Amino acid sequence: MNGADALIETLIDNDVEACFANPGTSEMQFVSALDRQPKMRSVLGLFEGVVTGAADGYGRMAGKPACTLLHLGPGYGNGLANLHNARRAYTPIVNVVGDHATYHRQYDAPLNSDIPAIVAPNSLWVKSADSPDVVGDLAAEAVAASYGAPGGPVTLILPADSAWLETSRRGPRINPPGKAAVSDGAVADIAKALRGAKKPVLLLGSGACNDAAFAAAGRLAGAGIRVLTDTFITRTPRGAGRFAPDRMMYFGEAAIADLEGVDLMVFVETVTPAAFFAYPNRPSVLVPDGCETATLADRSHDGADALSRLADALEAPAQAKVLDLKLPDPATGVLTPAGVGAAIARHMPDHTIVSDDSVTSGQPILNVTRTARPHDWLGLTGGAIGQGIPVAVGAAVACPDRKVLSLNGDGSALYTVQGLWTIAREGLDVTTIVFANNSYRILGIELGRTGAGAPGPASSKLLSLGEPAVNWVSLAQGFGLPAVRCETAEAFDAAFARAMAEPGPHFIEAVIA
């Protein structure tokens, strides 16, 4: 057994069973060791942004980490943006970053860089396994650290000689750390504050967006307390049979208007909400004037349990308010995001997973799928575009029996378009939709909001994806996917219905106005 074997065996012993990879020379021992342990499923991404986003999607759905295999500092850098999103999603991920042999680092060879510095901002835990005998123990430590609470990406640096040298030591099996229970006193204090408030709201973070938390939050809604979630949530259970909290609005002034008159905000696995960006003369903190704030559970706490006990303390109804199934009529004529949403709502089967990187097209789809069949919605937690295709890859690997939808703005999809190839290679049951408006439309809106005025010639060109327009069908086919272009609501509805009826990869370019 060499160090690479010790690493993989320890990961397998700790239920880390998927490896998303784009290896290089320094990772060849790890790659070779994969041949000796078939329980580890390895999936190649043609670019590290695909690799890390896939690990995020896998972790969101599996509730346990995948590992990534990345090539030194630049390989990690290529995957950094989706690890930023994963950090904001609290997704457990074990990054394995290959490095030069320990004795070779001193020569500053071309691929040498300060890996610990590059990885630190998006890693809960960073260590380098500088001898084969510590690889296993550090791998176990890394898995434990990735669970948190709350969880997130961690990084184990693996020098090449630690991988190729022999060892007899594999790491232990660890017990994933759980979230701590909120104290009885804290629950009682919040219950008292809620009783005394005129217009209270609960604000749920990603950790408190799951079936158990929503069941409890839905009881509290039944007791007259409005429930919202943060704008971007790791994984939201949605659709018929589920409680549907509102969502904090994206633009700060809209959020403040929506919260008018609220006198108490109670945070559950989240913190004081802030605007996504600052703008001249607009609010940064999204709490109305005079509103009190209190925390029921921070992110290390079990928010679902605390909500359930809070519902009991407030003598809330035993059952949550839940939605009935209600499907929209098909849309007609010009294709719009809402029309796409209508087709999705009509045809997506139970337990569909939606990976959302659709930017300006997203809200209309959220609206129209609210009462669709039950599904899970994976949001753009960190705001770094290019997540929609990779997260769908990982979700499909984690859940091979569920349909996966990948919703993407065209600008977003272009960031990690190489992920289409992994969908094709693995034959994943992913339907990828790209909203082709040939622009970074959000930036046209934002240009005005930042007070920068109307776009002139230079800025118009920087905000446009036209000249030339990308031919999405050609791109998707080039990566090996069957692909169609839809320009009307009727055509989209028919294409989407076909995609839902047939297992395997599908690609639809939605030409929207």
Place this chain on the structure above:
Amino acid sequence: MNGADALIETLIDNDVEACFANPGTSEMQFVSALDRQPKMRSVLGLFEGVVTGAADGYGRMAGKPACTLLHLGPGYGNGLANLHNARRAYTPIVNVVGDHATYHRQYDAPLNSDIPAIVAPNSLWVKSADSPDVVGDLAAEAVAASYGAPGGPVTLILPADSAWLETSRRGPRINPPGKAAVSDGAVADIAKALRGAKKPVLLLGSGACNDAAFAAAGRLAGAGIRVLTDTFITRTPRGAGRFAPDRMMYFGEAAIADLEGVDLMVFVETVTPAAFFAYPNRPSVLVPDGCETATLADRSHDGADALSRLADALEAPAQAKVLDLKLPDPATGVLTPAGVGAAIARHMPDHTIVSDDSVTSGQPILNVTRTARPHDWLGLTGGAIGQGIPVAVGAAVACPDRKVLSLNGDGSALYTVQGLWTIAREGLDVTTIVFANNSYRILGIELGRTGAGAPGPASSKLLSLGEPAVNWVSLAQGFGLPAVRCETAEAFDAAFARAMAEPGPHFIEAVIA
């Protein structure tokens, strides 16, 4: 004038005239300010790896920095790998990384991250302009820092409020710092050592690979001293009428064999050569046993001047040994990298710029183009693949009157394939060639060298780009380029000849065995 105007005006005053960009909301003021200063040419990349690689290609050819415009930590992260390459190329680049407004940082909004930490490993200089009144001065400081000596990427963080608030202060025009002259004593010492050596070699780093340095090095070659360069060089003047140093071999044991019997290595703007990677039982330091080493000029010194004075001290011939023009016969039959090289050598015009990310296909092309028409060769300095297309973009923007070739392994081209769109949009005179062997071929070689053995089922899949094979013509056309696939040497020669005869973008898939 707001802070964004102050930044752009200061950059223009310092001859920074190209901005490679993928902006987001926090950069909208900068984008808007571009409308007010038409001297700054802005070029959109669909992914930040394209943006930063283009800035590298521009800097290598223009000899002065372009600026990039990047969106917070994740945007920089997406461009990190090509900035790693640029750092290793000593290319001056001024990165402008937008950040949240200064007062908004404390709220840790979703896109917030530790930007200074992420950028530090690949930045010679990092500062944040936390008020509009310091933007201009810091911009001038950034430009100066990017020149070195030696140069490299620097990073100016621009908070949104520093961009949108008014200021009356723009930065000064700076004098780019130059390289220091080597002392007379140092030149005399090296001359003496060379006279006493039996088999000396000179090793030139990137800073000493230019016409002036090669003219002097070629004189020393005429005096019987062998001249080599580092394996990967920022910009090598090559072809007829030029002195042609040898190149340090890539694999360590080959390099050591090539240097057998050498008793003195003299470094000129470089350091002790190290193997690209370490391997079990193979050398890391590429200096033969018993060989002495000495430094004529370090990277902050003017190597060309030192070489010239050294040639005088050694009474070397007044003229360098240079190559005569010699073009190969056309290749026939099965297409190979050497056959591609023959077509390139035959048809590329004077002053072609070659951006090389061709990995295993590269050496045969270097061999056959050695006596071609004069050209410049831009190498993969940092070893992070995905440079070939972006660097070609930047070189073409810097040198609109020169033909640019982009040579790419298929695995490399897929990293930053979005750059094809920028070539199409800008109508750049770039001919992109992808060597389609449907594999990470270098890794098949490396797997054996690291002692990992023959590939099994998992590793074979991780090293293959087949299943499905990428349809390169479809991809390139999807991004708006005219594209052809060539499967024979004759077809490639004809397609390449056409590309050289017609200005504007061309794409050729070279199907190689």
